[in-house]
Amino acid sequence: MIMPLLSVRNLTVQFRVDSGWVTAVDDVSLDVGEGDCVGIVGESGSGKSVTALSILRLHQRATTRIPSGTITYQGQDLLRERGSTMRRIRGSEIAMIFQDPMSSLNPVLTIADQISETLRQHQGLTGVAARKRVVELLGLVRIPDATRRADDYPHRLSGGMRQRVMIAMAIACKPRLLIADEPTTALDVTIQAQILELLRDLRKELKMSVMLISHDLGVIAEFAQSVIVMYAGRVVEEAPVAQLFRRPVHPYTVGLIAAVPKLDSDAPRLATIAGRIPGPQEIIVGCRFSPRCALVQPRCRDEPPLMQPVSDGQSARCPPRILVLGERHG
Amino acid sequence: MTDVGLGSLATASVIAAPRGHGTLRRLLRHRSFMIGFSVILLLTLAAVLAPLISPVDPSAMRVRLRFRPPSSQFLFGTDMFGRDVFTRVLYGARVSLFVGIAVCVISGLCSAIIGVIAAQFRKLDGAIMRLMDALMSFPAILLALGIAAALGPRVSSVIIALTVAYIPAGVRIVRAAALTVREMDFVHAAQVSGASSLRIVTWHILPNCLSPLLVHLTFIFAYAMLAEAALSFLGVGIQPPIASWGNIIAEGRDYATEAWWVMLFPGIAISLAALSLNLLGDALGDMLDPRLKGGE
Amino acid sequence: MVDQPIVEVRDLKKTFAVKHAGGTSTLHALSGVNFDIMRGETLGLVGESGSGKTTAGRILVGLIPASSGTVSLFGHDIAGANGKAQLAAVRSRLQFVFQDPYASLNPRMRIGSAIAEPIDIAGTHSRKDRNDRVAELLELVGLPRNSVERYPHEFSGGQRQRIVIARALALNPDFVVCDEPVSALDVSMQAQIVNLLLDLQERLGLSYLFIAHDLAVVRAVSTRVAVMYAGSIVEFAPKAKIYSDPQHPYSRALLDAVPRADPDFVRHPVVAGEVPSLLDPPPGCSFHPRCAYAMDRCRVEAPSLRESGPGRRVACHLFSA
Numbered sequence: 001m002i003m004p005l006l007s008v009r010n011l012t013v014q015f016r017v018d019s020g021w022v023t024a025v026d027d028v029s030l031d032v033g034e035g036d037c038v039g040i041v042g043e044s045g046s047g048k049s050v051t052a053l054s055i056l057r058l059h060q061r062a063t064t065r066i067p068s069g070t071i072t073y074q075g076q077d078l079l080r081e082r083g084s085t086m087r088r089i090r091g092s093e094i095a096m097i098f099q100d101p102m103s104s105l106n107p108v109l110t111i112a113d114q115i116s117e118t119l120r121q122h123q124g125l126t127g128v129a130a131r132k133r134v135v136e137l138l139g140l141v142r143i144p145d146a147t148r149r150a151d152d153y154p155h156r157l158s159g160g161m162r163q164r165v166m167i168a169m170a171i172a173c174k175p176r177l178l179i180a181d182e183p184t185t186a187l188d189v190t191i192q193a194q195i196l197e198l199l200r201d202l203r204k205e206l207k208m209s210v211m212l213i214s215h216d217l218g219v220i221a222e223f224a225q226s227v228i229v230m231y232a233g234r235v236v237e238e239a240p241v242a243q244l245f246r247r248p249v250h251p252y253t254v255g256l257i258a259a260v261p262k263l264d265s266d267a268p269r270l271a272t273i274a275g276r277i278p279g280p281q282e283i284i285v286g287c288r289f290s291p292r293c294a295l296v297q298p299r300c301r302d303e304p305p306l307m308q309p310v311s312d313g314q315s316a317r318c319p320p321r322i323l324v325l326g327e328r329h330g
Numbered sequence: 331m332t333d334v335g336l337g338s339l340a341t342a343s344v345i346a347a348p349r350g351h352g353t354l355r356r357l358l359r360h361r362s363f364m365i366g367f368s369v370i371l372l373l374t375l376a377a378v379l380a381p382l383i384s385p386v387d388p389s390a391m392r393v394r395l396r397f398r399p400p401s402s403q404f405l406f407g408t409d410m411f412g413r414d415v416f417t418r419v420l421y422g423a424r425v426s427l428f429v430g431i432a433v434c435v436i437s438g439l440c441s442a443i444i445g446v447i448a449a450q451f452r453k454l455d456g457a458i459m460r461l462m463d464a465l466m467s468f469p470a471i472l473l474a475l476g477i478a479a480a481l482g483p484r485v486s487s488v489i490i491a492l493t494v495a496y497i498p499a500g501v502r503i504v505r506a507a508a509l510t511v512r513e514m515d516f517v518h519a520a521q522v523s524g525a526s527s528l529r530i531v532t533w534h535i536l537p538n539c540l541s542p543l544l545v546h547l548t549f550i551f552a553y554a555m556l557a558e559a560a561l562s563f564l565g566v567g568i569q570p571p572i573a574s575w576g577n578i579i580a581e582g583r584d585y586a587t588e589a590w591w592v593m594l595f596p597g598i599a600i601s602l603a604a605l606s607l608n609l610l611g612d613a614l615g616d617m618l619d620p621r622l623k624g625g626e
Numbered sequence: 627m628v629d630q631p632i633v634e635v636r637d638l639k640k641t642f643a644v645k646h647a648g649g650t651s652t653l654h655a656l657s658g659v660n661f662d663i664m665r666g667e668t669l670g671l672v673g674e675s676g677s678g679k680t681t682a683g684r685i686l687v688g689l690i691p692a693s694s695g696t697v698s699l700f701g702h703d704i705a706g707a708n709g710k711a712q713l714a715a716v717r718s719r720l721q722f723v724f725q726d727p728y729a730s731l732n733p734r735m736r737i738g739s740a741i742a743e744p745i746d747i748a749g750t751h752s753r754k755d756r757n758d759r760v761a762e763l764l765e766l767v768g769l770p771r772n773s774v775e776r777y778p779h780e781f782s783g784g785q786r787q788r789i790v791i792a793r794a795l796a797l798n799p800d801f802v803v804c805d806e807p808v809s810a811l812d813v814s815m816q817a818q819i820v821n822l823l824l825d826l827q828e829r830l831g832l833s834y835l836f837i838a839h840d841l842a843v844v845r846a847v848s849t850r851v852a853v854m855y856a857g858s859i860v861e862f863a864p865k866a867k868i869y870s871d872p873q874h875p876y877s878r879a880l881l882d883a884v885p886r887a888d889p890d891f892v893r894h895p896v897v898a899g900e901v902p903s904l905l906d907p908p909p910g911c912s913f914h915p916r917c918a919y920a921m922d923r924c925r926v927e928a929p930s931l932r933e934s935g936p937g938r939r940v941a942c943h944l945f946s947a
Contacts, residue, residue: 188674193883218885
C-alpha cells in the first residue's frame with residue numbers, strides 16, 4: 001500500500017464565538033496521493049476552506065482550536081510541527097492559492113519583488129538569478145510580455161493576470177502539493193477556463209498533486225480525478241469523479257447535482273433541496289442533513305451516521321441509502 | 331459561496347453589528363468596557379451626589395485650617411484658603427463632566443449633520459471640507475484658547491470653544507462613513523423606489539454612520555475634559571471660586587512643595603476619567619468591529 | 627392585438643469620465659445598445675465583466691443617467707430632455723433586484739419597514755393597508771409573518787434575497803430588472819430563488835430583464851437572450867436557438883468556456899486573451915483580437931446588429947452579405 005502524500009485523519013476544527021466554541025470541521029478524513037487531483041466540493045458552512053487552511057495552519061490562532069486530528073505529510077504530523085518547519089513547508093513543499101486575486105497581492109510591491117521573496121526564502125536566489133527565474137515563471141503561467149510585466153504593480157493587472165501571478169508564486173519552488181481554494185470563483189467564465197487549463201497543464205508538467213476546493217460542480221467535474229463532498233462540516237461522500245456524477249449516493253449529493261441549472265437542456269423549474277443549510281451554531285443530533293432529506297428515517301435523527309463503502313473507491317455517510325442500493329444489487 | 335460583489339466588504343468596514351440583545355450581553359462581558367463604564371459611572375454619581383457625600387461648602391474658607399494634609403477629617407487635605415479639597419474635587423467633577431458631555435453631544439450633532447451634508451451634496455463638499463481643514467490646521471487647544479479668551483472666562487465659552495475645535499475631526503469621520511454608505515445597494519434600492527434625498531439621509535445614511543462617530547465621541551469626551559482642565563489651568567476657562575479640576579491644579583501650583591495634595595488629587599481624577607473613557611471607547615470600537623460578527 | 631414592447635431601448639450610449647495622473651479619459655461603458663422587452667417575457671442579458679450589462683440595467687431604472695439615446699418605458703422616454711418627469715410618471719411600474727443580499731438591505735432597518743419602504747414613499751396606503759400588504763408580500767415570497775420585527779442580520783443569504791424580492795414587489799410593478807439576483811447564493815439556494823422568480827412571474831404577469839454571467843441560470847429563466855461584449859450587444863436570439871446554435875464567435879466561446887457538471891463532456895479549445903480596455907477600445911469589432919475567425923474587415927469596420935434568422939440578430943461580419 002503506497003503512503004498517500006497527505007493524509008488527514010479525524011480533523012476537528014472549532015472557532016470561538018460569544019457563547020463558546022462552534023465546530024466548523026467535524027471529524028474529517030481525506031487522502032491526497034502522489035500526483036492525485038482531489039476536488040473538495042461543498043456550499044457555505046461545509047468546512048471545505050477551513051480544512052484547507054488547517055493543513056498549512058493558516059487559521060487565526062487566537063480564535064481557533066483543533067481539539068483532535070492529525071495531518072500527516074511525509075511521515076510528520078503538521079499539526080504538531082514547530083513554526084520553523086511549517087514555514088519551510090509552506091511555499092516550497094505545499095503551496096496555496098486563494099480566491100480573491102485582488103487582496104492576495106501586496107499593492108505596494110512589484111510582481112517581481114513578490115515572487116522573488118519566495119525564491120529568496122526557500123531557494124536562496126537573489127539578484128540576476130532570481131530575476132531570470134521570475135521571468136521564466138511568468139512565462140510558465142502564460143503572462144504575455146513577461147519581462148516588462150514583471151515590473152508592474154498589481155493594480156495594473158486584470159483579475160486573470162493576478163491569479164496567474166499567484167500561481168507563479170505558488171509553483172516557484174516546485175511544490176509537491178498545490179491547494180487551490182476557489183481559484184476561479186471571482187473570475188469571468190472565459191478567464192476561468194484559461195486558468196483551469198493552465199492548472200491542468202502545470203500539474204502534468206511539474207508532477208504536482210492538486211487539492212481543488214470549489215462550490216462549482218462544473219469546475220470539479222472538469223478538473224478533479226476524485227471528489228470529496230462536504231456538508232455542514234462533515235464529509236458525506238467521496239468517489240472517483242465519473243462515478244460521483246453518474247451514480248451519486250448521498251441524498252445531499254443527489255440533490256446538489258440535480259439543483260445545478262443545466263446548460264444543455266430545459267426544465268420548467270429547477271430541482272431544489274428543501275430547507276436551508278444549518279448555521280454553524282445549530283445543533284442537530286444525528287445526520288446533519290436529516291432536516292432536509294426526502295429519505296429521512298427515524299434512525300437518521302438518533303445517531304450520527306458513519307461513512308460506509310459503497311463500491312470500489314466510493315463511500316457515503318448514509319447507511320439507509322446504501323442499504324437500499326445494496327438490496328437492489330444483491 | 332460566491333462573493334462576486336464588494337458590497338459585503340464595504341458593509342463590514344463601516345457598518346457595525348446591528349443592535350439586539352446579543353450586543354448588550356457582549357458589552358457586559360467585555361472587561362475593558364465594564365471597567366471603563368464603571369469608573370465613569372462612579373465619577374458621575376460622585377458628581378451628582380456631591381452635596382450628599384460631602385455636605386460642606388466647597389468655597390468655605392477657613393484660614394485656621396490651611397494646608398492640612400490628607401487625614402480622616404479632610405480626605406484630600408485642605409488648600410491655601412483652608413477649603414476642603416475633597417469637596418472641591420467632587421464639585422469640580424460636575425463642571426468637568428458637564429463640559430465633557432456638552433462638548434460631546436453638541437459637536438457630535440454638528441459633525442453628523444455637517445458630515446452627511448458634505449457627503450450628500452458634492453457641490454458643498456469642497457467648501458465645507460476646506461473650512462474644516464482650516465479649523466484643523468490650528469492645534470485644538472490653541473483654537474479653543476483663542477475663542478475662550480475672546481468670549482470671556484466662563485463655562486459656556488469653554489464649551490463653545492471646544493465644540494468648534496473638535497467638530498472637524500467628527501465631520502471627517504462621518505463624511506468618510508457616509509461616502510461609503512452612499513454607494514451601498516440599499517441606498518440605491520431606496521432611490522429606485524423614489525426616495526427623496528432627505529429620506530435617504532435620515533433613514534439610511536445617518537443611522538449607519540453613527541457607530542464610528544460614537545467611538546470617536548467617547549474620545550472627544552476625554553479630550554474635552556482634559557482641555558477644559560488645561561484652559562482653566564491657563565486662566566481662560568472656569569474661574570475660582572467655582573471649582574474645576576483644572577483651576578484647582580492651577581491654584582495648587584504655587585504651593586507644590588507645601589501642599590502637594592492640592593495638585594495630586596484633581597490630577598488623579600482627570601487621569602482616571604480620561605483613562606476610563608479611553609477604555610470605554612476602545613471596547614466600543616472592538617465590539618462594533620464587524621470581524622467579530624458571525625458570518626457566512 | 628398588437629404586441630407592444632413595454633421597454634424600447636434605442637442607441638443607448640454611456641460614457642464615464644475617469645480621472646487619473648495624466649488627465650481625464652473616457653470610459654465607453656455602452657456603445658449604442660438596442661433592444662426591446664415585450665410584456666410577460668424575460669430578456670436574459672448575458673456577459674462578462676466590462677460587457678456593460680449592469681450599467682444598462684441601472685440606466686433602465688434611472689439609477690444612472692444615460693449619455694445619449696432613448697430609453698422608453700411604457701411609452702415614456704426617461705433618457706430624454708424631460709427624463710426626470712417621465713421617470714416619475716412610471717416609477718411605480720419599475721423595480722430592481724440587487725445582487726448582494728448583504729448590501730441591499732439596511733442593517734439598521736427592520737425588514738417590515740424595509741419591505742414597506744416603496745409604499746411609504748408613495749404615500750398611497752393607510753397604515754392598516756400598508757401592514758396588510760407587507761404580510762401579503764411575506765407570504766408571497768415564502769417567509770413567516772413574524773419576520774416583520776426582525777433585522778436583516780438574523781436571516782440567511784437566501785432569505786434576505788426573498789426579502790429584497792418582496793420589497794421589489796411592494797407596489798405591484800410590471801417590470802423588474804434583476805441584476806445577478808442569485809450569483810451570491812449557494813447552489814441549493816439559487817435553485818429556490820430562481821423557482822420563486824419564475825412562480826412570481828406566472829402569478830403576477832411580470833416582465834424581467836435578467837442580468838447574469840451564469841449562462842445556465844439565464845437558460846432557466848429567459849425567453850430571449852442578448853449576449854453583450856465590451857459595451858455592445860453582439861447577439862440576440864430566442865433561448866432555444868442561442869444555446870443550440872450560437873452564431874457570434876464570442877457567444878460560442880462563452881458557451882464553450884462554461885464548465886459542465888458532466889465528466890464525459892468534451893471540451894473545446896479555450897479562447898485566449900482578455901476583455902479589451904474600455905478606455906481604449908480596439909478599432910473595428912471589439913472582439914477581433916481574440917476571434918479565431920477574424921478577417922481584415924473585422925479590424926477596421928465595427929459590425930452592426932443585423933437580422934440573421936427568425937427572431938435572431940448578430941453583429942458579425944461572418945453573417946453580413
